[in-house]
Amino acid sequence: MDPMIRLILAQGMLGLNNGVFYAMLSLGLAVIFGLLNVVNFAHGALYMLGAFLALILYSYVGQWIGMADLHIGFWPALILAPILVACFGMLIERFLLRRLYKLDPIYSLLLTFGITLVLQGLFINFFNASGTPYPGMPESMKGVTNLGFMMFPKYRLFVIVFSIVVCFVTWFVIERTRIGARLRAGTENPELVKAFGINVPLMVMLTFGFGTGLAGLAGVLAAPIYSVSPLMGANLIIVIFAVVVIGGMGSIAGAVITGFSLGLIEGVTKVFYAPAANTVIFLLMVIVLLVRPSGLFGRQG
Template identity: 60%
Template sequence: MEDLLFEIQLALPQVILGVINGAFYALLSLGLAVIFGMLNVINFAHGAQFTLGAFVAWMLLSWLGIGYWPALILAPLIVGAIGVAMERAMISRLYRIDHLYGLLLTFGCALVIEGVLRNNFGSSGQRYAPPREFGALDLELGDFFLPGYRVWVLIAATTVCLATWLVIEKTKVGSYLRAATERPQLVQAFGINVPLMMTLTYGAGVALAAFAGVLAAPIYSVSPAMGANFIITVFAVVVIGGMGSIAGSIVTGFMLGLIQGITEVFWPEASQTVVFVIMAIVLLTRPAGLFGRA
């Protein structure tokens, strides 16, 4: 019995870190799901837009002295606006042709964004200190210490995921979005400006990525590759949850973070691989994903 308690105490930090990673997976895969549902574009630039969110927060702080809280709002707005410009200028031209081109285009955009950041800021990474007030949220459970900022990340990510889900499932705008995901032409024939909705949806999905980027900035060093590290796992999350499923992407994000954390305790070497093993199993047994509509 004592052994088990000891084990649990050892495991707890890893599991909680896993869930915090899961919060980022959830935020990122949610944005991807919203974009894919509405635009039918697999947004490969999502990781780069996450990185961009972190860098914009860093630039706001180091160049303009604008702190964390305003950046949490401003950076998603700025990066979302960049997303809107990308959609209008480039992505919207590809809707009529094969999905593959959208994927290639956004992949190219990701490389360009990362390249520009690397060129200007180097690849080593910048430090972004979290505001001091998060000390108040510090959690101590026995030997285990969880910095207050990570508690905040969990709260903020969960809140934003829930709010996004509520908007999509319970509001009028959300019903337009769901309907346009099914039959964009008919929704437009009802008098709704679907092209504008697509632009704004892309902007909102990108803003979600940037929000995750700002949340991540104080935890991970702000470096051009920070998004690329996440995004591969996030794509696996999206595939497991089911492309385009909103609730699926949130639940799967948190769940896979948790599974990664647990694997870290029992078999650390496998913790990076476990997600892809699950992805392979899901693809073989339920190709539409756990929450996807076949």
């Protein structure tokens, strides 16, 4: 195979790997925005919280309960951590965000920004700002597989496949099931849905929990790949905002497709001009704003 094509494919795969996180986080943002009209700035911080919970479950919980040998590993963490993050998210919704629904949405953006600073500050205090590697990578996921054009880490391949499944299931539930129909109806007209006897405030709380749970899940998936650091979410959330502006928050499928493709584009950019890889998504956002201001999948308005 031509070495150039091989390089592009390899960087594309690594880019797709980042795209996983863009897709899962912008999916969560889109789900929350759809029903609550809230842009959750804390999404990055909750992703960080998910990664830290995985780390804590593996390295600290055992010590805290006096069983130093107990390490709660990756697979239990993949279930436990997102649930804990979702519960935390629901507390935020129930006690803080709910007070702001009648106001301009910028107040909820500012509130979640404040939550981001608090979480970030707390984790910098209790852990190191520079980051800790996650030691709990399962044995079965170590090593590489041959993809024909490159040797690709097994775990990263698992992350890509797993997240595509998660995104598809989310899309299916929202667009194709009865629960999803209620959710979408609640988006269009909450008063009417309330009149049908559906507990809209509860639905809103669960939706917020679900969206933040997705962020927590992405965090656990990220832990073995990147080092777990208090700042891991802060830099990501700004990229996610650009992804969301490009895709438009109106569509679930749009958020996912945009996330994966932008990861891919970012990866391939590394081949051609590495210094631009940081900014290529922002530059694409500029182009989209000039050509199609409402975003690729956004409703014209």
